[in-house]
Amino acid sequence: MNNKKYKLATWVSLPDRQWPNKVIEKAPIWCSVDLRDGNQALAVPMSIPEKLELFNTLVKIGFKEIEVGFPAASDTEFNFLRKLIEENLIPQDVCVQVLTQSREPLIRKTFEALKGVKSAIVHLYNSTSPRQRKITFNKSRDEIKQIAIDGAKLVRKFADDAEADGSHIRMEYSPESFSDTELDYALEICEAVKEIWKPTVENKIIINLPETVQYTTPNIHADQIEWMSRNISEREKVLISLHTHNDRGTGVAATELGLMAGADRVEGTLFGNGERTGNLDVVTVALNMLAQGVEPNLDFSHLPEIRSIYERCTHMEVPPRQPYAGDLVFTAFSGSHQDAIKKGMDIRRKSECGDVWEVPYLLIDPEDIGRDYEAIIRINSQSGKGGVAYVLETEYGYDIPKAMHPEVGNFINDTADRLGKELSPEEILHLFKDEFVNRVDLxxxxxxxxxxxxxxxxxxxxxxxxxxxxxxxxxxxxxxxxxxxxxxxxxxxxxxxxxxxxxxxxxxxxxxxxxxxxxxxxxxxxxxxxxxxxxxxxxxxxxxxxxxxxxxxxxxx
Missing domain, CATH: 3.30.160.270 (Alpha-isopropylmalate synthase LeuA, regulatory domain)
Incomplete structure (x- = not known):
């Protein structure tokens, strides 16, 4: 392949980096962008009723910040926000977020849509990377910075007017394509926007550092986040926010290392829906925290129901191997895996392991997210004696002796191999009875x-x-x-x-x-x-x- 066509990503000079010695000890501020960033990636964007159902689901999960749309982009986006405000559908403890480019007509339209809102985040962005400056805008660094400054001034002006009418407006700024922007320039432009907004400790500015396209390995992204976190002025007045995409398939890893590098906030979507290969998968990051004993502050105890609503509203499907939510993630086909899982489950049932989850091959207890044990082990030609015994015991109450496991397991597996298919629990029971139970042929x-x-x-x-x-x-x-x-x-x-x-x-x-x-x-x-x-x-x-x-x-x- 023509590897000379591509160049090595720029490294960050950070010899005293601290993030490798850090661990994630608490959940970040979460912001769902399903209703905007996720929605724009759908072949058929959600209708207002679909957006409303998903909004209510996000509230139920526990998101306190929800990006509800780009109100200046379309009538549907505008009308959805007006519906939320006029029908008082936004809970008191939830702050809606709206997205706008740094352009005067769009900013004005955005604040028209926000009229009467109790609390909102206005997310202003403009592209800053060399590729965008050269190819998309044909503008210099100073000209691109001026776009951000002009937009920030307008947001400040309209926010002051909204505050006078009783709304509380917070500001978020994104140097879009931060992942490909020179760090010194990204810092310069963020400082310019911050100077206009004049944040306080009580009313922090959100500086969102999007990995709009993944050009690097996650460790370099972490270096970028730590560098910005350490160099931006008045850090106590700033919330550093992450918004990773998944072009290299490392959106989750980049986010986790970014949190170790000092980020305070995370934007993402349920199950990672987003442009190209997707946004950050919030479900995965949150449940990864749970698996490490960290309270994620999001409730995924009814994950199958959440998945069902998501699939109905977006018309997308969660793949069978999607972490935590996929049909097969708590399923073992391998015989050795099945045997280890069965032994782990047996010990838990006998209460011999205390409160700590220690079942081999299962990262978390499926029951914690609304899954069940019956789906853990399924049988095909690769399965082992323990798996067949587990199905017969948990599904039908047959506690067959351990010495009998090989004979039953081999028979069932050979049958699955001959048929070239996975066997359902009902088929396993039928085969077991035909071969081993109440035989009267001789x-x-x-x-x-x-x-x-x-x-x-x-x-x-x-x-x-x-x-x-x-x-x-x-x-x-x-x-x-x-x-x-x-x-x-x-x-x-x-x-x-x-x-x-x-x-x-x-x-x-x-x-x-x-x-x-x-x-x-x-x-x-x-x-x-x-x-x-x-x-x-x-x-x-x-x-x-x-x-x-x-x-x-x-x-x-």
């Missing part, structure tokens, strides 16, 4: 009678059975029903095995629950074992059925 019990002697170990059984389609009666004594039945088979010349293992348990709870029994037969000559299972409301009969199932599988093999 030997079948038609009826039986058990009697007990004075000694509890003195048990007699008489049974009418079918063997290869021929009816016969067998009987014997033993130290229990199963032992007596085995002895009866031996007398009839049908015993060619030894019992290696026997287990039983109730399926479900209550007097009407069934019992499941599992029996393993071993070949005395080869030491190969064969398992069978039986299910019945009578625990004794469940055991006999398990023996017959194992016998039929043993002799079929």
């Amino acid at each position: 030997l079948k019990i038609n009826s039986y009678k058990i009697s007990y002697g004075e000694n509890s170990e003195d048990v007699s059984i008489s049974a009418k059975v079918s063997y290869k389609g021929a009816d016969m009666e067998i009987s014997a004594k033993g130290n229990g029903p199963i032992n007596a039945f085995v002895n009866a088979l031996e007398i009839a010349g049908l015993k060619n095995f030894k019992i290696a293992d026997y287990r039983s348990h109730a399926i479900g709870s209550g007097s009407a629950s069934d019992s499941a029994a599992y029996i393993s037969l071993i070949n005395p000559e080869t030491s190969i074992t064969t398992w069978g299972a039986g299910v019945d409301s009578n625990i004794e009969y469940a055991g006999l059925k398990a023996l017959v199932s194992a016998y039929n599988r043993y002799n079929k093999a």
Whole structure:
């Protein structure tokens, strides 16, 4: 490929950088830009009802700053903001944000749309990078800076008028394409805007430093953010804001390192919807914090519902492997993964691990974001014995013995491989029952009678059975029903095995629950074992059925 066509990104001279030694200990100020930056990236932008539904969802999640549109860009954007204000749909603790380029007609129109608002952020921007100055505007550094200054003066004037009418207006400035702008120039232009706005500690200016296009690795972005944070004057009067895109697929990483580098605020969208490869995925960053024990101050405990609303309003789809929200992110196909997850879940159910989440392969507890355990393990040809056992136990109550796991797992996986498909829990249950439970293809019990002697170990059984389609009666004594039945088979010349293992348990709870029994037969000559299972409301009969199932599988093999 023609790599000579591209040049290495500019590095930042910051030998005493501090961010590598920092950790994220608290959530930033979050600002959702779904209704503007996300909306403009849709093939069909949202209607006002769709925007309103998504706005209400963002409020419910906990966003206190929400960019609701570019009111000077279209009637829909303008009318949506007017609806929010005139119908008093903005909660008292939520500040709406509006976007405008640094142009007088757009700024004027923006403040017309804001008339009567209680609290708002006016987000002013103009492009500052060398490419934009040369190609888009054909203007010098001084001319581009003057565009920002003129816009800031207009915003200050209109904001003063709005304040006189009872509105509280805050200002945000973005040197668009900051990621490709010379740092000294970005600082110069931000200082010029700040001087006009005259922020205070109580009314800070937001300096948004957008990674409009990702040209560098996340560490260089962090260097840029730390450099600006350390060099801008009156830092206590400034909120440094991040707005990363995802051209290199590192929007989340760039944001996290930017927070370590001193940023106070983050702009992004739910699930990363945005131009080209998208904006920052706020859900991922927030839940990454949760996974580190940091309170994100956003409520994603009902994430499937949020995803459903998002997909309905935007007509976009969340990919199956999207972090946290995708259909498959809490799913394991690999056998070793499934086995480790099952063991981790078993320990949690026994309350042996305290409050700390320590389940292998699962970053967080799916339940914390409204997901469920049933979707964790799914079965295909790559799955293992633990996964099949987990599905049978969690979905249907079959606590099959660990020694039986390989035999069941191999059978199910071989079937999935032969069919070339993933198996649903219902299909797994059906296959398990057909192969292992209540098998009657060779030997079948038609009826039986058990009697007990004075000694509890003195048990007699008489049974009418079918063997290869021929009816016969067998009987014997033993130290229990199963032992007596085995002895009866031996007398009839049908015993060619030894019992290696026997287990039983109730399926479900209550007097009407069934019992499941599992029996393993071993070949005395080869030491190969064969398992069978039986299910019945009578625990004794469940055991006999398990023996017959194992016998039929043993002799079929």
